[in-house]
Amino acid sequence: MFGPLAVTRYLRSEALRVALLLALIAVSISGSGLLVRIDHLIFDVGQRLNRRAVPGDVLIIAIDEDSLDRLGRWPWPRDQHARLLQALCASRPAAIAVDIAFSEPSSDPLADAVLAKALADCGNVVLPLVIEATRVGGQLLESPPIPRLAAVAVGIGRTAVRLDEDGIARAVDLREGVGAATWPLLAEEALRVARQLPAQANAIAAPVTPLVARHELLRDQSRRIEFVGPPGTVPRLSYVNLLEGQIASAVFADKIVLVGATAIGLGDFLPTPVSALGQPMPGVEVLANILISMRDGRLISILPMAPTLLLAALLAGVPMLWLRRLMPLPGLLASSAWVLVLGAACALLPGVAQLWFAPAGALFAALFAFPLWSWRRLEAARRHLDQELRQLRAILPESQATQAFPAEIRRLDFEQRIAWVQAAQRSMQALEAQRNEALAFISHDLRTPLASAVSQLESPDGCAPENLLPSLRRALGMAQAFLWLARAEALERRQMKELELTAVLEQAADELYALARQRQVSLVRQLPEAPVWITGDFQSLERCAINLLHNALTYAPTGTQVSIGIDLPAAGEVTFWVANAGPPLSGEQVDRLFQRFSRGDQMAENPSGTGLGLYFVRTVAERHGGEAGVTCAAGTVRFWVRLAAAGVAANHSSP
Amino acid sequence: MRIAYLEDDGDVAATVSGWLRAAGYDVECFVSGAECAHAVESRCFDVCLFDWIVPDLSGREVLARLQIKLRRAMPAVIFTTGRDAEEDVVAVLNAGADDYIVKPLSRALLLARLEAVTRRQRGVAGGSLRQDFGRLRVDHARRQIVLDEQLVALTERETDLALYLFQNVGRALSREHLIQVVWSLTPDVDTRTVDVHASSLRRKLRLNPEYGWRLVSIYGHGYRLERESSPA
CATH class of the missing domain: 3.40.50.2300 (Response regulator)
Structure with a gap:
């Protein structure tokens, strides 16, 4: 059986199954990278929300439009860079990173020499190394500065950042190189020179060099950059202003100075999470962001794949913790809140703990949790409903159901099922009411005459048997009337047979002939000669007529007559009636007559009445799809029962 | 017995x-x-x-x-x-x-x-050729029934049914049985035919308590012709 306990158990195992399914969804989404753009979106939102104070000790010497206007077209002669460096070094900055590729000798060897001397004089300048693919064949080449400059630079590092699938720069690799991931970042080198490299960055493990893949780009220790703000956040000074001595040299003391292009025309721009596509960030500012992140220990670690999948799977199952307990609406709200909280937490996590967890899988699963669980719960509810319906169908008597139960529950839709259960519930209530009536009947109507008989028997002077008879007869009559009524209430149209109504009424009149004689009332039959066919229940219709006749004989004055007859007012309609002479009944009396346990005013004259007779008549009429009533005219009281005729030819004579 | x-x-x-x-x-x-x-x-x-x-x-x-x-x-x-x-x-x-x-x-x-x-x-009833029930007299040999000294006009089948009922007063007779006995030569007789004939006999022979008879229909299953104990 599918009891309440079974439902609970079923849902518990179901919750586990749904949690597993959610975990599977989360893992497959996370593992396949199908929704990686969602991850990026969340990360970018987090970056934009995460605002930090801009540190003042990192400055950009910008090769901007103004400088290009005043100093001429790019590339500039290298001795000009040498002059800039000399001006910079005079104010003793902590380190200088020049984000200009010197990978080929300049046309003027003297300029290279001047630059080399300036680099050597400064002693704290780091230079970039570019890893680029050749135009043909795609072979990767590391392009360091020319040896002459490389020799005097205190450090050489990469400026490359990693572009994601959507073309946005979010991550850098701490080590990278062709054949072996050995080159550090330019930012790291600048920090090392400035002695500001945090301790944990010093401990960057030496990468293991694989024996194969000699010519592939190897990357190691990917980190995400924490941006301090949109492009332009890091303070910039114009190259030309510095060169022309318009800036006080003290500005640069103990600061890390980055030299690089910000002019649009020079093309070194990257889209970043903090910049819209229309406003990309100059490469040198990205470098400044990397540098600040690294120095402050705020480079964002990326959770590796295995823990990511595990975490995604665990987070996916979380909604099941409350979905099992909550009703649908709170469940929906809680699940929606969970999606928001999870997304927000993952967006803010990099800013708080320098850790990035890609949440798309867990989020997607969280979105699915509510529908999946609702589906399972509806399914469980449906099964329960079906089970209940089946049980109800098994225990409810057919006559109680307003409509027949469907043979195939499977075909019903949900609303129909609910309607069926409601109908069944109404039937149950009706049954309950009947049971209460039966109890009331037994406890009062049946017990009273029996108790009176018993008390007479127990009286010390004894009693004559004929004194007992009235109360015993009354009890028996009550029981019989109640039984008939119960049977009438269970009548079903499809069990009814075709029968001839005049025979039924003749028989009822036969039955009461003796009583009529005893009361000196003549019984007149006004029945048609032609047979009247109806569909009905022989016994209850006969009892109906008997009750009406009995009633009429009881109330008819001595010497008058009681008639029984049939009217055929219209095709398909039959009315049989019983009439007696008597005073007209008031409207109130008429209303009460057909009620249960009611009696006429002459109750005192007729103590043997059960009060069920006319209610029985009404019940039988209604069960036959007809009605019962009474009309009073010209000193005659006429009780009638209207039924549907069987719709067959009335004259059914035969050979 | x-x-x-x-x-x-x-x-x-x-x-x-x-x-x-x-x-x-x-x-x-x-x-x-x-x-x-x-x-x-x-x-x-x-x-x-x-x-x-x-x-x-x-x-x-x-x-x-x-x-x-x-x-x-x-x-x-x-x-x-x-x-x-x-x-x-x-x-x-x-x-x-x-x-x-x-x-x-x-x-x-x-x-x-x-x-x-x-x-x-x-096997008593079958042996008697004439039955005298007071106001009603049945002559099995002539196939005639007389009510209050008047010969009652019945059709052939009504006569068959009446004679069989009078032979079996007080017995429950199913409609199927009556069809076999009375309509043995007629194919496809349905039970309603029996009801129609029974009603007809009830009316024509006054088979009611006033005349000392009751023709009881047993829930539409069959009939029993009973002698009422106290005729008027």
């Missing part, structure tokens, strides 16, 4: 067997259905009076068993039952019982039914 009486209620059994013995019947009472069945199989009884509900074998089960064992030597069977629902009564009659009496039993009714059943067994 030997009667096998199956009844598990001792008080009722004592009362009823008292009535029967007083009426000159030889009664043997049984409390157990199995015992009763065994006795009726082994010894010769003329009538069985069975209660419907008995602890071990019910009256109907005894009836079914006897029908298998005794076949044509089956005694007449009357059921006494507290259940007067149509389906119960019709089921008993269909199972092969000759008649039924609804409890509580009345002495007069029981004796009348027993009389009717045993009369059939003695």
Whole structure:
């Protein structure tokens, strides 16, 4: 059986199954990278929300439009860079990173020499190394500065950042190189020179060099950059202003100075999470962001794949913790809140703990949790409903159901099922009411005459048997009337047979002939000669007529007559009636007559009445799809029962 | 006349067997259905009076068993039952019982039914060519029925039915049985034909209590023509 306990158990195992399914969804989404753009979106939102104070000790010497206007077209002669460096070094900055590729000798060897001397004089300048693919064949080449400059630079590092699938720069690799991931970042080198490299960055493990893949780009220790703000956040000074001595040299003391292009025309721009596509960030500012992140220990670690999948799977199952307990609406709200909280937490996590967890899988699963669980719960509810319906169908008597139960529950839709259960519930209530009536009947109507008989028997002077008879007869009559009524209430149209109504009424009149004689009332039959066919229940219709006749004989004055007859007012309609002479009944009396346990005013004259007779008549009429009533005219009281005729030819004579 | 009486209620059994013995019947009472069945199989009884509900074998089960064992030597069977629902009564009659009496039993009714059943067994009614019921006289040889000195005009089938009913006063006759007897030569007669003819006879022969008769329809299953005890 599918009891309440079974439902609970079923849902518990179901919750586990749904949690597993959610975990599977989360893992497959996370593992396949199908929704990686969602991850990026969340990360970018987090970056934009995460605002930090801009540190003042990192400055950009910008090769901007103004400088290009005043100093001429790019590339500039290298001795000009040498002059800039000399001006910079005079104010003793902590380190200088020049984000200009010197990978080929300049046309003027003297300029290279001047630059080399300036680099050597400064002693704290780091230079970039570019890893680029050749135009043909795609072979990767590391392009360091020319040896002459490389020799005097205190450090050489990469400026490359990693572009994601959507073309946005979010991550850098701490080590990278062709054949072996050995080159550090330019930012790291600048920090090392400035002695500001945090301790944990010093401990960057030496990468293991694989024996194969000699010519592939190897990357190691990917980190995400924490941006301090949109492009332009890091303070910039114009190259030309510095060169022309318009800036006080003290500005640069103990600061890390980055030299690089910000002019649009020079093309070194990257889209970043903090910049819209229309406003990309100059490469040198990205470098400044990397540098600040690294120095402050705020480079964002990326959770590796295995823990990511595990975490995604665990987070996916979380909604099941409350979905099992909550009703649908709170469940929906809680699940929606969970999606928001999870997304927000993952967006803010990099800013708080320098850790990035890609949440798309867990989020997607969280979105699915509510529908999946609702589906399972509806399914469980449906099964329960079906089970209940089946049980109800098994225990409810057919006559109680307003409509027949469907043979195939499977075909019903949900609303129909609910309607069926409601109908069944109404039937149950009706049954309950009947049971209460039966109890009331037994406890009062049946017990009273029996108790009176018993008390007479127990009286010390004894009693004559004929004194007992009235109360015993009354009890028996009550029981019989109640039984008939119960049977009438269970009548079903499809069990009814075709029968001839005049025979039924003749028989009822036969039955009461003796009583009529005893009361000196003549019984007149006004029945048609032609047979009247109806569909009905022989016994209850006969009892109906008997009750009406009995009633009429009881109330008819001595010497008058009681008639029984049939009217055929219209095709398909039959009315049989019983009439007696008597005073007209008031409207109130008429209303009460057909009620249960009611009696006429002459109750005192007729103590043997059960009060069920006319209610029985009404019940039988209604069960036959007809009605019962009474009309009073010209000193005659006429009780009638209207039924549907069987719709067959009335004259059914035969050979 | 030997009667096998199956009844598990001792008080009722004592009362009823008292009535029967007083009426000159030889009664043997049984409390157990199995015992009763065994006795009726082994010894010769003329009538069985069975209660419907008995602890071990019910009256109907005894009836079914006897029908298998005794076949044509089956005694007449009357059921006494507290259940007067149509389906119960019709089921008993269909199972092969000759008649039924609804409890509580009345002495007069029981004796009348027993009389009717045993009369059939003695083959008395069929032997008489003329029956005189006071206002109604039946002449089987001439196939004529006279009511208050007036010859009643009946159709052929009505006459057949009337004569058969008068031969079997007090017996329950199923409609199927009546069709076999009265309409044996006519194919495809439905039960409604019987009802129509019965109604017609009731009217034409005044088969009502005023004239000392009752033509009882047994829930549409069949008919029983009864002599009313107190005619006007």
